[in-house]
Amino acid sequence: MTSDFPAVTVLGLGSMGSALAAALLDRGHPTTVWNRSAAKAEPLVAKGARLAATVEEAIAASPLTIACVLDYAALRGVLEPAAGALAGRTLVNLTSGAPEQAHEAVAWFRAQGAGYLDGAIMTTPPGVGSPEVMILYSGAPAVFETCRPTLAALGDPLYLGEDPGLASLYDAALLGLMWSTMTGWLHGTALVGAEGTAATAFTPIAIRWLGTVNRFLTTYAPQVDAGRYPGDDATVDVQIAAIDHLIHAAAARGVDNALPELLKDFMERARAAGHGSDSYASVIEVLKSPADGR
DSSP states (O other): OOOSSOOEEEEOOSHHHHHHHHHHHHHTOOEEEEOSSGGGGHHHHHHTOEEOSSHHHHHHTOSEEEEOOSOHHHHHHHHGGGGGGOTTOEEEEOOOOOHHHHHHHHHHHHHTTOEEEEEEEOSOGGGTTOTTSEEEEEEOHHHHHHHHHHHTTTSEEEEEESOTTHHHHHHHHHHHHHHHHHHHHHHHHHHHHTTTOOHHHHHHHHHHHHHHHHHHHHHHHHHHHHTOOOOSSOBHHHHHHHHHHHHHHHHHTTOOOHHHHHHHHHHHHHIIIIITTSBGGGGHHHHHOOTTOO
8 A cells, every 4th residue: 555645764763763763654754664662662653654774775665754853973983884875765863963063064074975964853742743842954055945745743843944953053043042031930939928929820821921031132143144233122220220120129029139140140240241221132242252251
């Protein structure tokens, strides 16, 4: 029985790799899988996946191979012995790493005669397959366009550009945003929780506030690109005064103040650099060029 969807191979069946393979199977793609420990493939084989005995066999089974292993060193360790099977094939690497590693990888795959895309999965395994989840890709545009219909089975495929390191770079930047946002939410939750407010009561209000914060980001982005920061909404000086209220309230309730103290330090350094009357966006000048080496 033939399928209307192209065949795909998945290398690596950890939690994320297994979720990728399951999403492909759910969308109707004939899916071949390989893992060092074959036992991890059993639930996928039960869903209709084909288990390859070797990496060479797995690559030969499909025009497109998706790899999701521990790191780039593990990827090369898996593929170097099977390099001869890569010619004429395409590999999409969804292994986490650094932009520099992506540049090294694309050169190696080109030398093997293979197409290559680097990618970053912006979700945890339960989110794989949802069209609301974005998966970032970078590399040769022709390779992306060929693979796009298949990659859509995993989530919304967002192409960033030809530089293969962009997916990893965006991944790092977006994770930083996530951790900063979640820690800010946790700090606020601890603060109101000291007065008996439940996290479930505070969180809907926090989420609504983030909608306003989104508008701040949209306003500040062109300022950052232009390098000019008109302080016509709220200046750094005003923000410093405001954050002192947060620091006082948290200290009075025994809540750790390391995060707001760090934020205040950035603001004070921006003011010392002459940005006291500029918008909060001017703090980026401190982040780009820390004069004191911090």
